[in-house]
Amino acid sequence: MPELSLRDLSTSGADSLVHASYHGRAVSSPDLSTVRNLGIVAHIDAGKTTISERILYYSGVERRMGEVHEGTAVMDWMEEERTRGITISAAATSVPWRGLSLNLIDTPGHVDFTIEVERCMRVLDGAILVLNGTAGLQAQSETVWRQIKRHSVPYLVFVNQNDRAGSDYMRCIDELESQLDEPALAIQYPLGEEREFRSVVDLLTRRALRFREDDKGQAPVEVPVPDEVSDEVDVLRAELIESLAEEDEEVLAEISEDREPSPELLQRALRKRVLARTLVPVLCGAALRNVGIQPLVDAVGLYLPSPLDRPPVLATSAETLNPVSFETENDAPPVALVFKLQADRNEDLAFIRIYAGTVRPGLCLYNPRTKQTGRVARVLRMHAEERKPLEAASRGDVVAISGVSGIATGDTLCTKKENLYLERLEFPDAVLAQVVEPRTGADRDALRIALDRLTVEDPSFSVREDSDTGQWLISGMGELHLEVMQHRLERDFHIPIRVGQPRVAYREAVAAPGTGELDLERKLGGTPYTGRIRLELAGTEEGLASSIEWSPECEVPAAHRAAVEETLLDSATSGPRFGFPLVRARVRILPFGKAHQSDSELGFCQAAAQALRLASEAATIELLEPVMAFDISAPAEFMGGILAELNSKRADIAEVRSDANSRTVVGRVPLANMFGYSTVLRSLSQGRASFSLHPDGFRAVPESEIESRGLAWV
Ligand code: GDP
Ligand code: MG
Numbered sequence: 001m002p003e004l005s006l007r008d009l010s011t012s013g014a015d016s017l018v019h020a021s022y023h024g025r026a027v028s029s030p031d032l033s034t035v036r037n038l039g040i041v042a043h044i045d046a047g048k049t050t051i052s053e054r055i056l057y058y059s060g061v062e063r064r065m066g067e068v069h070e071g072t073a074v075m076d077w078m079e080e081e082r083t084r085g086i087t088i089s090a091a092a093t094s095v096p097w098r099g100l101s102l103n104l105i106d107t108p109g110h111v112d113f114t115i116e117v118e119r120c121m122r123v124l125d126g127a128i129l130v131l132n133g134t135a136g137l138q139a140q141s142e143t144v145w146r147q148i149k150r151h152s153v154p155y156l157v158f159v160n161q162n163d164r165a166g167s168d169y170m171r172c173i174d175e176l177e178s179q180l181d182e183p184a185l186a187i188q189y190p191l192g193e194e195r196e197f198r199s200v201v202d203l204l205t206r207r208a209l210r211f212r213e214d215d216k217g218q219a220p221v222e223v224p225v226p227d228e229v230s231d232e233v234d235v236l237r238a239e240l241i242e243s244l245a246e247e248d249e250e251v252l253a254e255i256s257e258d259r260e261p262s263p264e265l266l267q268r269a270l271r272k273r274v275l276a277r278t279l280v281p282v283l284c285g286a287a288l289r290n291v292g293i294q295p296l297v298d299a300v301g302l303y304l305p306s307p308l309d310r311p312p313v314l315a316t317s318a319e320t321l322n323p324v325s326f327e328t329e330n331d332a333p334p335v336a337l338v339f340k341l342q343a344d345r346n347e348d349l350a351f352i353r354i355y356a357g358t359v360r361p362g363l364c365l366y367n368p369r370t371k372q373t374g375r376v377a378r379v380l381r382m383h384a385e386e387r388k389p390l391e392a393a394s395r396g397d398v399v400a401i402s403g404v405s406g407i408a409t410g411d412t413l414c415t416k417k418e419n420l421y422l423e424r425l426e427f428p429d430a431v432l433a434q435v436v437e438p439r440t441g442a443d444r445d446a447l448r449i450a451l452d453r454l455t456v457e458d459p460s461f462s463v464r465e466d467s468d469t470g471q472w473l474i475s476g477m478g479e480l481h482l483e484v485m486q487h488r489l490e491r492d493f494h495i496p497i498r499v500g501q502p503r504v505a506y507r508e509a510v511a512a513p514g515t516g517e518l519d520l521e522r523k524l525g526g527t528p529y530t531g532r533i534r535l536e537l538a539g540t541e542e543g544l545a546s547s548i549e550w551s552p553e554c555e556v557p558a559a560h561r562a563a564v565e566e567t568l569l570d571s572a573t574s575g576p577r578f579g580f581p582l583v584r585a586r587v588r589i590l591p592f593g594k595a596h597q598s599d600s601e602l603g604f605c606q607a608a609a610q611a612l613r614l615a616s617e618a619a620t621i622e623l624l625e626p627v628m629a630f631d632i633s634a635p636a637e638f639m640g641g642i643l644a645e646l647n648s649k650r651a652d653i654a655e656v657r658s659d660a661n662s663r664t665v666v667g668r669v670p671l672a673n674m675f676g677y678s679t680v681l682r683s684l685s686q687g688r689a690s691f692s693l694h695p696d697g698f699r700a701v702p703e704s705e706i707e708s709r710g711l712a713w714v
Contacts, residue, residue, distance in 0.1 A: 034099055037124050042141060050160075092104070092351055103397070128300070134168075156303060183243075191226065202295065270303055275305050275309055333414065335422070338411045350401050351398065360392040361377060367412070432479065436451075479675075509583055509621070509624050514619030515535065515615050517535070531604035532592045533608045535615055536587070537585060539584050540586045554590060555595055628670075632691040652668045
């Protein structure tokens with residue numbers, strides 16, 4: 001495998017900017033060492049989409065530069081995103097860059113879509129964390145940073161918006177160190193402030209590049225480092241080299257003998273540290289003004305991992321559930337992970353990361369979860385909404401495939417012989433629900449089909465049909481999430497709908513156990529049928545899932561047990577007290593008595609449903625509500641008002657952090673008290689606060705509060 005040439009990728013100034021051409025013809029997978037599966041993550045509005053657009057433009061993939069505020073950004077391709085100017089659904093795009101193949105994933109920043117970021121993180125090899133230079137670390141930048149850590153992804157930091165008044169590159173580095181305890185170090189130095197910010201010094205090469213705002217696409221020019229910052233640059237450079245010498249013998253040897261380490265040596269040493277995650281390099285720029293983008297992408301090539309640099313992924317045998325390893329060569333049996341599905345009217349696409357072997361059209365892939373095999377129709381390289389067919393794609397690559405049906409996000413695709421699961425993704429439980437119905441009865445079937453497709457595409461979105469009212473209850477992760485789903489129904493699927501007010505997705509749980517029993521004797525068309533069930537309903541502690549156990553002496557014949565379990569789980573979808581789903585329940589089926597001649601499956605199932613109803617009447621049922629973790633930052637003068645208001649919402653305040661003139665409060669609060677909070681916060685802070693809310697489990701609603709929630713008993 002040829003080594004990635006550091007010289008080819010180094011930021012060598014004016015001569016180095018090549019517009020790679022992007023051919024429409026079919027191509028196969030590139031040399032793995034040149035592949036970078038890259039995510040760009042940030043707090044909303046830090047500039048992810050603007051950066052992605054610049055990368056597409058400078059690589060030659062796009063002829064025109066899209067702008068978020070004009071609604072022309074190529075990466076924000078869903079109509080919903082263009083009108084809102086935010087990135088909702090991660091779009092994967094492949095970009096050639098000076099001998100590199102970048103698979104770029106533009107991830108959504110809004111908390112309602114955190115699940116998308118989590119999924120992408122799972123399949124990426126490296127990331128760029130973008131900070132807004134004027135705001136520093138924001139609530140959501142910490143959330144995505146936690147995800148980066150959880151998946152052990154090597155990353156760089158890009159301090160964007162450095163052209164704005166109040167932007168402070170060095171303060172951002174301090175915050176990374178002091179608040180996140182990250183080994184962050186400057187590898188660039190910005191020249192000029194606000195609109196005068198046009199140049200960036202590379203500390204490894206000690207060369208400054210000047211970018212021009214107007215000449216879209218032209219190469220930056222090399223300029224001398226001005227005298228007045230020369231000392232500052234030397235200090236930062238010495239600090240960087242010293243840090244590299246700590247873990248690199250060659251660099252240490254050079255500086256202890258008073259020689260100047262070569263840029264190539266420093267780059268190699270820095271790459272090792274980034275891959276080991278013992279150093280986080282920080283760069284700067286202003287994407288909107290076209291400053292600093294080319295060196296940023298060069299840094300991705302120089303310092304972020306290729307698929308070869310990443311540890312092997314864990315797999316489990318689908319048969320024994322024991323850990324297994326698998327061959328990863330291109331000619332090995334294929335193994336891929338589905339990390340995103342995208343449904344549209346013509347074709348269902350599955351975005352996959354290939355971990356072993358080669359995937360090509362016509363290949364049969366096995367899904368261990370469904371035990372189904374499907375044939376790949378097309379293998380596609382995606383450029384926002386455009387698709388280029390490939391002859392094949394191999395391990396390390398991120399592509400979309402079509403033709404294989406019945407798959408869900410998180411599924412593993414492999415061969416029947418391999419039969420394994422890659423690490424499974426976990427999905428959060430929905431916190432908000434809303435009633436949806438078609439405006440005209442004629443659209444009922446179309447709506448049912450559309451809702452089905454949306455649930456397949458997005459595992460944090462779920463749908464329940466209420467057979468009594470003929471309405472659907474959709475559930476998701478937040479107001480924006482549900483709103484986007486409604487707009488997709490209307491715009492992408494052309495179904496006019498009516499919706500109710502969004503409301504908290506409550507659950508019911510067992511606080512104290514109860515038992516119930518029923519001895520059933522009925523007739524169907526003159527033939528008697530019987531069955532009897534005695535059961536105990538109790539609560540469990542962990543997760544929300546319910547479980548069913550059979551006591552060893554229980555007489556229900558094994559052949560009927562699956563049907564009885566299904567009946568019980570089905571009854572639990574509508575809880576005994578308010579009709580919310582019953583969760584965290586443990587049903588234990590107890591011995592009852594002897595068998596009858598006329599015992600039947602139907603008899604046992606009906607007896608089970610009624611015994612469960614009786615047991616829940618005997619039990620104590622409590623109401624659970626979703627709780628949100630919040631993180632609110634505002635200038636110090638507004639914090640008093642914000643805290644008082646949070647107290648009136650019965651929030652648990654965990655901590656108030658102060659930093660220069662700004663204050664950050666973190667804690668937990670019931671979601672039910674947070675509707676319309678962004679408007680409240682805006683008026684409390686004259687629009688200067690920012691906040692993030694993310695689901696953080698469930699808690700029991702105190703009985704004294706239940707009445708004020710306006711809930712009716714069933
Ligand atoms: P995202 O939410 O992270 O994708 O952020 P966007 O790329 O949508 O950018 C948010 C807003 O900030 C847009 O109006 C951009 O035009 C603007 N913006 C992005 N980068 C810069 C920058 O470097 N300087 C300035 N002044 N504005 C920027
Ligand atoms: Mg965006």
